[in-house]
Amino acid sequence: MSNKSCRYTDNTQQAKQTTNQVLQRLNELNVPSTPVHFTLLYEMVSQTDPEFAEELSNLIKHHDYTDESVRPLFRELLKRIINQHLPTDEVSQLINEVLEHLENWSSESEHYHQLLIENMACLQACQTQDKVMQCLNQNILPPIQKITNNNQKLQQQINDSTQIIKKLKSELEHVTTLAKTDSLTGIPNRRGFNELIEEQIKTVQSEGISLCMVLLDLDHFKKINDTYGHLVGDSVLRYIARTLHAETKGHDAIARLGGEEFVILLSDISYQNALNISEKIRHRIASKVLSVKGHTLPLKFTSSFGVSQYKARESADQLFDRADRALYLAKQNGRNQTCGEHQL
Template sequence: MANNQQQELLQAVQFLRLTIPRMSNLAIPITPENYTVWYEYSSGVNLDLNRAIDDFLNNGVEFTPEVNRELYDTYIPATPNGKIAGVQGETEQIVLDLLNEIKSMHEGAQKFTGTLESSQEELKNNPSISSVSRLIANLIDETDRVKRVNSSMERKLTAMKQEVSILKTDMETLSVKSLTDQLTGIANRRAYNGAIDRFLANFKENQCEFSLLMIDIDHFKRFNDTYGHSVGDMVLSFVAKKLKNVVKGTDFVARYGGEEFVVLLPATDYEGAKTVGQILCDNVAQTTLTLDEGDKKVLGNVTISVGVAMVTSEDDAASIVARGDRALYAAKEKARNCVVGERELPL
């Protein structure tokens, strides 16, 4: 592997080790956008970005979501997700190359050490000519030196391998976090955007039909206004868990935004999707929520409304969601705690 690849790996490890602790110390969420900003800051390649962040740090500016968004929008080029994926892909390739070299160098070092040890033993046992003795002594000294070098090399390679493993784990953790809603633990909007693109591509290439459920928590604002946002968060997590427990296999559930969720059901026709929607409604509504405070205050039953849409040959990511949303709004206007499919709507 070329020296510049080794240098790239070492730099990637160094930048990663600087980036995540800095974000953690400043209480900055590790999102793809925030990570891109602070990775570039750590690398020092974006001078304007570094000057802006240094000014903020020197003046005690708090890195609020608004400040983070401003930094990202102002100083990061317009292809962030691709850049993150590219950095990760390049790093992973460097990691693979390095691991292969570690294996080869380690095996070569062991073989060379074994050869030297055999030669050393043979020379020690056959000192037949005095003039050769000095050569033997020198060879023994050189052998010892090479053995020490090899031992040092192996220690360095082992340490580097550990660094690579840490880097790989950190990148995998970052990738998972970037696709996970931190409150509910299910997939987030970014993960959904990738999923709907895959579902649509599979439909157009392989005719694999799927249905979509748009889901909204009924009277969610009332929970927030009456009991506070912490209870609202509890309700969101409760509904997310119920949805996750019902969907199976290759079904996909995500938090779409606010109190709205989305479910993708592969190989599920319109009527089947309505059935799943009703099961979700029933599972959510059957549990009475309570607060774990002294007398266990009863919050009541949470309900959801569901809109159903099925993919068509004309669909893109926006159109199928729009139809699902129309059906969802009809369900909320109809009675709430119910399922309405797009075919029930007036043309």
């Protein structure tokens, strides 16, 4: 395909500098220079997608950059690249073909229409029935038949193009959904959350309802991964996603922001009720016991929560910042608890 926007720079010198930085990072992290690690670190160094680069930086910052931990991120990257390279050329070509068919049909229809007008004058001049029939058969019916045939041909061409466009549209919607969905848990990822929060804020502003944000973070999740392995850690994350899904309904929304951090958007609810829901979820998570093969002691885990309430005309970032600071306070105070913005 041609005319695609390029994800990476075409500047040879700049690409070489980025490559050298990537090689240095590979050496510092002591990971093999496989296509997976090289590609991910190239993304981080080049800052092609700042949001994605931040997720990688956080893994490195918390010393959790491993073969297992980066696999979901690599799958996420592939989805984003696919999303960027959707078949827009095919759609453009189909549209051009349809326009060409329409132009040809319009031109020919106009020609036969004018011909009919001229021949109608001839028909009106006919004095006998034989002359009328002759004029109809020679001058009137052929243009009408041509117009009918052209209409049928155009209809078939449009139908064929429409089917292909519908197929491409379906593929576009599928890939777009994948790009906004966390592959591990099946709930929206950070990109999906960004859309959700903007939609929620618009609803709040137009309908005058309340909105609360709840951030939750699994306590000592790295220890779970180190002790039980990433497969068990993944199971815990999926359990959290199922729990949040079960505890929210209606216009509420959930997402995984990355790592062990999740978010809940609660609409048309009071600040106190948001705190109550957070506490309910926290207790449910803390009471969960998982049996892990090869380990005598069952796995138990806890989570910390931060709650904020939307204020008129503020941005999503401002709402998020207060919930994030409340979450940090909950962790500072000993974890496994809920803190709200009023405690800041």
